[in-house]
Amino acid sequence: MDAKSILLAALVxxxxxxxxxxxANVARERRARGPGARDARxxxxxLGIGFVANFFDTLGIGSYATTTAMARAWKVxxxxxxxxxxxxxxxxxxxxxxxxxxxxxxVEFTTLITxxxxxxxxxxxxxxxxxGLPRRGVQIGMGTALFGAAGLMLMSLLGIGPPPGTxxxxxxxxxxxxxxxxxxxxxxxxxxxxxxAPCLIMISxxxxxxxxxxxxxxxxxxxxxxxxxxxxxRRERYHLGSAIAFTLGGPLAVVIAAYIVKSLPLDAVxxxxxxxxxxxxxxxxxxxxxxxxxxxxAPGMAEA
Numbered sequence: 001m002d003a004k005s006i007l008l009a010a011l012v013x014x015x016x017x018x019x020x021x022x023x024a025n026v027a028r029e030r031r032a033r034g035p036g037a038r039d040a041r042x043x044x045x046x047l048g049i050g051f052v053a054n055f056f057d058t059l060g061i062g063s064y065a066t067t068t069a070m071a072r073a074w075k076v077x078x079x080x081x082x083x084x085x086x087x088x089x090x091x092x093x094x095x096x097x098x099x100x101x102x103x104x105x106x107v108e109f110t111t112l113i114t115x116x117x118x119x120x121x122x123x124x125x126x127x128x129x130x131x132g133l134p135r136r137g138v139q140i141g142m143g144t145a146l147f148g149a150a151g152l153m154l155m156s157l158l159g160i161g162p163p164p165g166t167x168x169x170x171x172x173x174x175x176x177x178x179x180x181x182x183x184x185x186x187x188x189x190x191x192x193x194x195x196x197a198p199c200l201i202m203i204s205x206x207x208x209x210x211x212x213x214x215x216x217x218x219x220x221x222x223x224x225x226x227x228x229x230x231x232x233x234r235r236e237r238y239h240l241g242s243a244i245a246f247t248l249g250g251p252l253a254v255v256i257a258a259y260i261v262k263s264l265p266l267d268a269v270x271x272x273x274x275x276x277x278x279x280x281x282x283x284x285x286x287x288x289x290x291x292x293x294x295x296x297x298a299p300g301m302a303e304a
Contacts, residue, residue: 093250108169
């Protein structure tokens with residue numbers, strides 16, 4: 001068995017392990033709480049969000065920012081539970097993406113595995129922080145991160161930066177730099193900022209073929225998300241019904257996008273996503289400010 005086959009086998013085992021760990025924790029919660037346990041029924045709206053987000057995710061737009069915008073607009077997931085719901089619910093769809101693109105797109109194996117490992121380390125460290133943040137901290141963090149994501153999407157759309165290279169791997173110095181950047185991006189994933197756009201920009205800036213970004217970014221997310229989701233599952237910091245809906249709604253969309261649609265004229269969609277993400281980021285920060293003001297007034301009102 002060659003190295004790539006071992007990597008793919010590990011990916012499948014980790015994805016299955018994620019499902020087993022998740023199921024065991026939900027079952028334990030239901031035994032402990034009985035009728036008071038969280039509702040695990042996926043709604044049609046959440047299933048639709050998972051399908052649409054993963055369809056465009058497979059074509060390179062990303063799913064985190066788009067899902068956050070839809071989840072907030074239709075009040076599917078409370079703000080403080082959005083990061084955990086994304087990281088728990090999109091493990092399986094992203095694993096399907098990674099299996100497809102690592103198989104069909106060529107990239108130098110050492111580069112692939114190094115960047116993936118860095119993202120996993122960052123996710124493990126970042127998840128512990130994000131899972132413990134209060135609602136307002138999540139709102140501020142996600143609002144700020146979404147503005148950053150919109151900026152990166154805009155840079156990618158406008159072609160800002162050096163022309164794309166042709167390399168399928170990196171030398172030692174550039175690989176060390178990519179390791180550090182990927183580690184930071186893995187940590188930011190836990191806050192809800194997608195890995196795809198910044199990874200694509202990083203790959204291009206380092207002189208690699210942009211096509212090589214697909215197995216790298218999808219492989220990194222497929223390994224880091226189960227790692228990070230452990231913290232959210234243990235602390236019950238995610239919306240159970242929506243996470244199940246995203247898990248069920250995503251894989252079919254991935255297969256349709258990868259094997260049937262393959263490509264679309266997506267520039268208009270990317271502009272729309274940028275506008276929606278900026279609006280969502282503004283609304284998230286505005287909610288944080290309103291809740292802070294309300295919290296300040298509450299003691300005075302109680303005394304009165």
